[in-house]
Amino acid sequence: MNITRRKAALAIAGAATLPTAITSAFAAAPAKTTTYLVPSLSDFSGPFASVMPLFAGGRDSVGKWWNTEVGSKIGVQLDIKAYDTRYDTAQTASLWPGILAAKPLIGFALGGPDTAALQQRLPNDKVVMILGSASNGFGWRPNQWVLSTRPTFVHELAGFVEWFQKNKAGGTRPVKMALVTTEASPTFADIGRGMQAWAKANPKTIELVEVVYAEVAPADLTLQVRRVLNAGAEAIIAPASPQQAVAVRRAMTALGKNVPIVYSMHNSPTFLDKAMGGMQTCEGDYEAQSGVITSVDPTESKKFYDLMVEKYGLKQGWSSILGAGMGQAILICRAVEAAAKKHGPDKLTGEIMHQTLMENTFTSKELFGFANDISYSIAAPFPVYNPKVNIGQVKGGKMTTVATGVAIPKLERW
Structure with a gap:
C-alpha cells in the first residue's frame, strides 16, 4: 500500500506523533539531546541467522521512526546497536561485560540462551531487557529483569482452547485436542508439562488425547498425526519448532484431512508459508499468540508497518517474526517516553527504566496493536494483569484476524 506521510498519520490516528500528554510535557524544543545505548542481542551466525533480518529490520525501523518523530522533540536519541550472540549462552555471557x-539503558533480548545467561545478573547490573517471545513456566519467578511482551506459551494456548471450545464446540462439552512438542528444548518441554497440568485441572474444557514428543526437526510425523486423528482430535496444537509445524502440516495434507492446526508466533504460516507449500495449504489453520497477528486486514499495526516501509527503510515483508521485532521496539520506545516525562530526558538509568515498566500500563493503542495492554509486576517476568491472546486463521489462502483481546484464564504454576 502506497500512502503519504500525512495520510499515514491520519490513518493510524497519530501513530507518528506523541500522545497529547507527552506532547504538552515536551512542547518546547529540547535544549540538548542525550543519546542512550540500546543493545540489540541478535543471531547473525547461529541457528536463527536466516530469520534475524526480520527481527533486526523491525527493531531498527521503529527506532528510526521514534528518534525522528519523538526523540527529536524530547531530547532523547536511542542508539540501537546489534551484538551477535550466535544464540549461544556462553557467547552472550562473554559479550555482556x-x-x-x-x-x-535498556535492551532487546532474543530468546532462551541470552535469558539463561543474563536473567540472574541483570537485577544487580540494573539493565532490563525486553523479550518478544512468550515466557515459560520455569522462568515464572519474581524480580526478573528479562521481561517478555507476552505471557507464557501455556497461557496463550489456554486462552485459545477456551475460545475454541466456546465458539467452535458450542461450549457444552470438552474439545479433544492433541499437542505436538519436543523434550529437546526446555521451553518446548515446558509447554507439554503446562498443557497437561491445565488440561487435568479443566476436564470440562479440554480432553488432551495425546502429547506427542517428537524430534525438533522430524523427518515425518504422518503416523503420529494419523494416531491422534483416530483418537478424535478436533485440532492439533503445534507451538514448538518451525520444523515440527511444517511436518504436522505436511502429514495432515498427506492424509487428506482438514483438522485445524494451531501455531504460535515463531512458526506461523505467515512466516513458513513457502516451507508449507503455500498459504493455501494451511486453510483453516490458526495462529494463537499475544502479539500482533500479521494478517491482511487493514489494522492499525499493518498501517504502522506500511509507514515504516515508506519512510523508515523497512524492507522485510509483513510476517509474524517481523511483528515480534517491531513490538519489542515499540514497547521500549514507549517506556523511554514515559521515563523521560517523569524523570527528565537526561537523567534516565536502567533502574529507572525497570521502575517505569513496573509502574505503568502500556495500552494496545499506544503499542499500535503489536501487543495487548502490558502491565508488569515484580511477581513475574511477563504481563500478569488480565493477559489476553489474539487469534488468526487462514481463510481463502490468507491470514486473517478472527479475534483479538481474548481473555486468558487464570493459571496456577505447573
Missing part, C-alpha cells in the same frame, strides 16, 4: 561497560 563489554556491553555493560558501555552503560546501556
